[in-house]
Amino acid sequence: MAGTDFEEARKKAEALRREIDEHNYRYHVLDQPEIDDYAFDMLMRDLINLEETYPELRPPDSPSLRVGGEPLKAFSTLEHRVPMLGLDNAFSEEEIKDFDARVRKLSGLEIIDYFCEMKFDGLAVSLRYEDGLFISGSTRGDGFTGEDITGNLRTIRQIPLKLEEPLTLELRGEVYINKKDFIKMNRDREEQGQTIFANPRNAAAGSVRQLDPRLAATRPLRIFIYGLGEHGLKVSTQAELLDYIAGLRLPVNDNRAICRGTEAVWNYCLRWQEERSNLPYDIDGVVIKVNDLALQKILGNTARSPRWAVAFKYAPEEKMSRVLDIIVNVGRTGAITPVALLEPVALSGTIVQRASLHNEDLVREKGIMIGDMVVVRKAGEIIPEIIRVAENLRTGKEQEFNMPRHCPSCGSDTVRLSGEAALRCLNLSCPAQLVEKLVHFASRKAMDIEGMGPSVAELLYHHNLVRDVGDLYYLNSGQLAELPRMAEKSAENLINSLEKSKGNPLRRLLFGLGIRFVGEKASRLLAEHFGELKAIGEAGLEEITEIDEIGPKIAEAVVSFFKMAETGLVLEKLEKAGVNFTEPTPEKTNSELTGKVFVFSGSLERFRRDQAASLVEDKGAKVSSSVSSKTDYLVAGDEPGSKLTKARELGVAVIDENQFIKMLNL
Numbered sequence: 321m322a323g324t325d326f327e328e329a330r331k332k333a334e335a336l337r338r339e340i341d342e343h344n345y346r347y348h349v350l351d352q353p354e355i356d357d358y359a360f361d362m363l364m365r366d367l368i369n370l371e372e373t374y375p376e377l378r379p380p381d382s383p384s385l386r387v388g389g390e391p392l393k394a395f396s397t398l399e400h401r402v403p404m405l406g407l408d409n410a411f412s413e414e415e416i417k418d419f420d421a422r423v424r425k426l427s428g429l430e431i432i433d434y435f436c437e438m439k440f441d442g443l444a445v446s447l448r449y450e451d452g453l454f455i456s457g458s459t460r461g462d463g464f465t466g467e468d469i470t471g472n473l474r475t476i477r478q479i480p481l482k483l484e485e486p487l488t489l490e491l492r493g494e495v496y497i498n499k500k501d502f503i504k505m506n507r508d509r510e511e512q513g514q515t516i517f518a519n520p521r522n523a524a525a526g527s528v529r530q531l532d533p534r535l536a537a538t539r540p541l542r543i544f545i546y547g548l549g550e551h552g553l554k555v556s557t558q559a560e561l562l563d564y565i566a567g568l569r570l571p572v573n574d575n576r577a578i579c580r581g582t583e584a585v586w587n588y589c590l591r592w593q594e595e596r597s598n599l600p601y602d603i604d605g606v607v608i609k610v611n612d613l614a615l616q617k618i619l620g621n622t623a624r625s626p627r628w629a630v631a632f633k634y635a636p637e638e639k640m641s642r643v644l645d646i647i648v649n650v651g652r653t654g655a656i657t658p659v660a661l662l663e664p665v666a667l668s669g670t671i672v673q674r675a676s677l678h679n680e681d682l683v684r685e686k687g688i689m690i691g692d693m694v695v696v697r698k699a700g701e702i703i704p705e706i707i708r709v710a711e712n713l714r715t716g717k718e719q720e721f722n723m724p725r726h727c728p729s730c731g732s733d734t735v736r737l738s739g740e741a742a743l744r745c746l747n748l749s750c751p752a753q754l755v756e757k758l759v760h761f762a763s764r765k766a767m768d769i770e771g772m773g774p775s776v777a778e779l780l781y782h783h784n785l786v787r788d789v790g791d792l793y794y795l796n797s798g799q800l801a802e803l804p805r806m807a808e809k810s811a812e813n814l815i816n817s818l819e820k821s822k823g824n825p826l827r828r829l830l831f832g833l834g835i836r837f838v839g840e841k842a843s844r845l846l847a848e849h850f851g852e853l854k855a856i857g858e859a860g861l862e863e864i865t866e867i868d869e870i871g872p873k874i875a876e877a878v879v880s881f882f883k884m885a886e887t888g889l890v891l892e893k894l895e896k897a898g899v900n901f902t903e904p905t906p907e908k909t910n911s912e913l914t915g916k917v918f919v920f921s922g923s924l925e926r927f928r929r930d931q932a933a934s935l936v937e938d939k940g941a942k943v944s945s946s947v948s949s950k951t952d953y954l955v956a957g958d959e960p961g962s963k964l965t966k967a968r969e970l971g972v973a974v975i976d977e978n979q980f981i982k983m984l985n986l
């Protein structure tokens with residue numbers, strides 16, 4: 321009988337791998353996920369379980385191996401069969417015309433078709449596939465040999481571990497990190513006292529060029545493919561080549577275009593110079609390539625770079641401003657961050673008047689003094705950053721900045737813990753920390769208490785109405801109405817949203833409590849595993865680390881959080897006030913909706929999209945962002961657009977907001 325079991329497991333594992341690969345592609349390459357993260361995690365868990373029972377069922381291209389292999393002692397090197405060349409630069413329209421004149425002269429043609437692409441600001445890599453399997457990947461290195469970073473590249477979900485055709489070829493591309501992911505990554509690092517990355521490119525390069533694939537797996541790395549190394553493909557233009565690569569399900573950038581002659585090329589350059597701040601990733605220019613591959617071959621290469629391509633480089637937008645003052649900000653975990661207040665200056669589409677200086681070491685490294693004229697730029701085109709001091713403009717009146725010896729909020733001694741870049745206030749009842757904790761507790765992804773932003777939190781604290789998050793639930797409208805700048809209506813709204821928040825699932829409460837290292841995901845995992853808050857509080861290290869994806873660092877933070885006397889007091893207040901301490905199990909609440917797939921389209925009157933989504937998820941249903949044959953209901957709000965058309969085409973049930981509310985028994 322064992323043989324049959326094995327055969328069944330083999331089929332099941334194969335089907336799971338196919339399904340997971342498909343979802344990976346939809347999510348990471350097409351940006352059109354069909355199932356939510358939770359459903360995806362469940363598929364992956366099933367596969368991992370099967371492969372653990374039958375290790376011989378795990379092929380080297382299994383998506384379960386993306387989590388990262390054993391750390392390396394050092395990188396080995398890999399030789400590039402076709403060298404990875406650099407590009408010549410052009411800095412003006414004139415220089416693009418010079419390049420075009422050379423190409424026309426060498427080819428004898430009058431007008432050239434160019435292929436224009438984004439110049440991604442990341443790290444160049446080469447990927448090698450043999451008989452359709454991803455077998456190795458390397459950095460550019462000196463152009464002839466690079467470092468073997470296969471283990472790290474395998475963790476990038478956009479890279480297929482197996483191609484649909486058994487091809488042997490080398491792909492060239494750029495690994496990068498999106499601006500938003502970079503900001504979040506740095507924010508987390510700052511919270512945890514780690515040093516931060518200067519920009520998305522350094523973050524990407526730092527993540528790829530370190531030895532632990534498990535660490536790489538936690539970094540939001542992405543890739544765009546823009547060319548080939550060794551290959552046997554029969555394609556005749558760069559445009560066809562990229563279409564072909566996209567057809568192999570690898571990520572190719574959409575903003576590519578054929579431009580005939582230099583005028584069209586120049587317009588392309590100008591267009592993306594204007595629009596680059598709206599792109600989700602950093603570009604530092606445009607790459608202009610001769611489109612015809614046969615002509616590329618004729619033109620050939622110099623020792624360093626191809627004669628058939630040139631990079632037009634954008635100057636990063638930089639402005640001068642004056643440091644009016646340096647203040648410090650106390651975060652929710654007590655981390656004290658210096659912030660430069662700047663003379664307002666317009667930069668990449670916004671007015672900049674503050675720039676975080678992150679920590680003391682950075683202020684020293686850059687030598688920033690109060691009163692200095694400084695050069696400002698936006699890191700990742702989003703966060704203002706001081707690049708350097710214009711020392712030649714110093715008057716002698718500038719003042720040195722020192723981090724405070726005492727917390728500016730509570731006066732406690734500030735401490736720099738060993739191994740941390742951040743200075744901290746360790747006083748658990750520090751007002752600034754408490755106010756930040758209230759703000760976090762009320763934030764959208766936590767308890768979602770509308771009307772509890774920073775100014776209200778500050779007001780509540782300074783009028784002695786609230787000392788911790790437990791006190792929030794004992795406020796009454798009379799107390800609130802007496803506060804300055806608080807209208808009767810706002811007071812009422814706040815009370816209502818507090819009342820509503822009591823019913824939130826445990827995962828939101830847990831996230832809101834702000835336990836160190838416990839973000840949204842860990843909160844969900846803990847809530848789902850234990851089902852109720854008390855069980856988490858009673859759990860030991862071992863029990864917690866049994867949960868997949870929860871490591872000892874998180875587990876220790878959870879255990880020590882529940883050991884603190886303060887925690888007990890806050891939880892008691894929350895419980896007495898009737899705040900929900902349990903995580904709903906989908907099956908129990910409403911079996912009719914379990915497993916159904918909802919898509920929302922257009923704006924709803926009574927809910928934000930994320931609220932509506934969590935309502936159906938709490939009932940065991942799933943939410944998808946696009947309509948497909950797997951969709952059960954399209955909830956059509958105002959101006960539902962193309963999703964409605966698609967739903968009608970596919971015969972998917974369309975319901976309006978009222979029907980939706982009825983369906984959920986709200």
Ligand code: IVH
Nearest residue numbers: 405406407437438439440444494546607626
């Ligand atoms: S083509 C032989 N295309 O720019 C042609 N390169 O100095 C080689 N880069 O390190 C490169 N975006 O990593 C090409 N769309 C693009 C690119 C691109 C960024 C980087 C590449 C290389 C550098 C060239």
